[in-house]
Amino acid sequence: MNPLGWPGYAAQLERARERTGSAESVSWRRDEDAVVITFDFRFLGGSVGTATGALIEEAFTDAYAYRLPVVSLIATGGSRMQEGMLSLRQLQRVARLCAAHREAGLPHVSVLRDPTTGGLWASLGASADVVVAVSGAQVGFAGSRVRPDPRPDPAYTAEGQFAAGTVDLVVSPGEVDATVARLLDLLTGGDAVHAEVPYALGADDLPTDGWSAVGRARAGDRPRAPAYLDDYFDHRMPISGDRAGGVDPGMLCGIGKRGTRSIAYAAQTGTATTPAGFRTASRLIRLAERLALPVLTLVDTPGAANDAAAERAGVGAAIAELFGVVAEARVPITTLVVGEGGSGGALALSSPEHTWITPDAYFSVIAPELAAAILKRDDVRVLADELHLRPQDLLELGVVKGIAER
Known part of the structure; x- marks a missing residue:
């Protein structure tokens, strides 16, 4: 001694x-x-x-x-x-x-x-x-x-x-x-079965054109991630932070109880996702994988943060890490796009084979305004149609598995 x-x-x-x-x-x-x-x-x-x-x-x-x-x-x-x-x-x-x-x-x-x-x-x-x-x-x-x-x-x-x-x-x-x-x-309450797709909480009719789909997804009164999580889970507890000095309040992560099942969740809230947000989602999915918990992800972001601070914090590497974690996951991941699905910042959080979308959401390779800037065009509304970003377009293209019902 x-x-x-x-x-x-x-x-x-x-x-x-x-x-x-x-x-x-x-x-x-x-x-x-x-x-x-x-x-x-x-x-x-x-x-x-x-x-x-x-x-x-x-x-x-x-x-x-x-x-x-x-x-x-x-x-x-x-x-x-x-x-x-x-x-x-x-x-x-x-x-x-x-x-x-x-x-x-x-x-x-x-x-x-x-x-x-x-x-x-x-x-x-x-x-x-x-x-x-x-x-x-x-x-x-x-x-x-x-x-x-x-x-x-x-x-x-x-x-x-x-x-x-x-x-x-x-x-x-x-x-x-x-x-x-x-x-x-x-x-300790997990299983290896896909999480159920949440019900759509907003509009139940489909948009008539691409630009109206974008407008509905950006509407201030559209249901956001907290409303979906409250409706879906009996109770839940958050985890916070990327363990590397960063927190993104626009990425809600945690574990919830739905009936007798424990389900991990990572949900964007409509803001541009920062490197800390992507790393926190990666941490959540790794934890779910080790504990055999199914994962629910809610996609709602105009895209990844693209300012100088995000670049200095390694946004590209953080997105790459999340893509890899989702690709390698040995637990089922269910995704529902509930608002804006903006480019790689949205796709990184999406299940490759089990993604659904609500009627008041869209998913696009890029926002129509940014596409117009890159292509040097001023017909944003036409571009929104040409991008085929409406829920029904995405279903026809095979990008999503279905459109969530109310």
């Missing part, structure tokens, strides 16, 4: 055990629905040493044996200095355990309590399928005593990590148990 012969370490351990009544900074238990790992910050700041790593390994091994999810309730200052590199190497041990758990198709939910800093945030916490943070908690790789500027900064909070796309949900302390219970139910 004192591999470096650190002066006074044995006495520190003894005092921590007397204060907490626990043998180590981590304990675990097997419940009916999950294996729960709990950190105690009172025990040497929730730090992780070799004995702590052994307990975490026990927990993951038990979860694997019983095919159970893991819930990690984290409160830690990081690695235990009194054990030097033997402590730091526990991060590799934890990473291996998390990777094996993912490979087995078992969920992992982490709850970041106050504080969650250091290597355990960067291994056990951030690697979970869904990351829940307690409001007001200090969360960050760098603790306050090792930062260049120790003054409080929102970046090192639960809310700051949520804004940066590394946390899915921020909840109050009293909401943690109910939130985790709902997540476990959603993450």
Whole structure:
């Protein structure tokens, strides 16, 4: 227990055990629905040493044996200095355990309590399928005593990590148990059957020409993704962020319950999709694939964001990644175009073989106005017809499988 012969370490351990009544900074238990790992910050700041790593390994091994999810309730200052590199190497041990758990198709939910800093945030916490943070908690790789500027900064909070796309949900302390219970139910209720096509919520008649199809899709009173998701699911919970510093509020991702089935969803809301949006959708579909959840995607975008910020953030690579994830997916993906289907930014989110469209939507290689600019024409309305972008045109061309009914 004192591999470096650190002066006074044995006495520190003894005092921590007397204060907490626990043998180590981590304990675990097997419940009916999950294996729960709990950190105690009172025990040497929730730090992780070799004995702590052994307990975490026990927990993951038990979860694997019983095919159970893991819930990690984290409160830690990081690695235990009194054990030097033997402590730091526990991060590799934890990473291996998390990777094996993912490979087995078992969920992992982490709850970041106050504080969650250091290597355990960067291994056990951030690697979970869904990351829940307690409001007001200090969360960050760098603790306050090792930062260049120790003054409080929102970046090192639960809310700051949520804004940066590394946390899915921020909840109050009293909401943690109910939130985790709902997540476990959603993450474990999948099957390999296509999600049902949602009913059309808007117009039920088809547009007479291409330009009217475009106008209906752009109408401000047309039902948007939130209305479709509310109508389709009994309840749902979001995931947020691309885990690379970005969030796109125009891409709604999460898992919902429809009857007894859990279905993952990625839904555009009518705005230009940013690189963070495409990466979040890719993350959602990968998660669904590992947990054997069918996927529903709702397409509604004028196209991918095409400003300089999007280029600097790698929009082309983000779209390519999503195309690849959809192409390789081993779970069924159902797509409904509910509004604008603008070029590759819309197609990237679409199922190659199971895409449907509503009567008040369109799908096009490019928006008619942009086609006119490229072709140096001023007859936008004529171009809209020539693009064959109406729902009935797309059905005739074989681009969509059907037109959704009300």
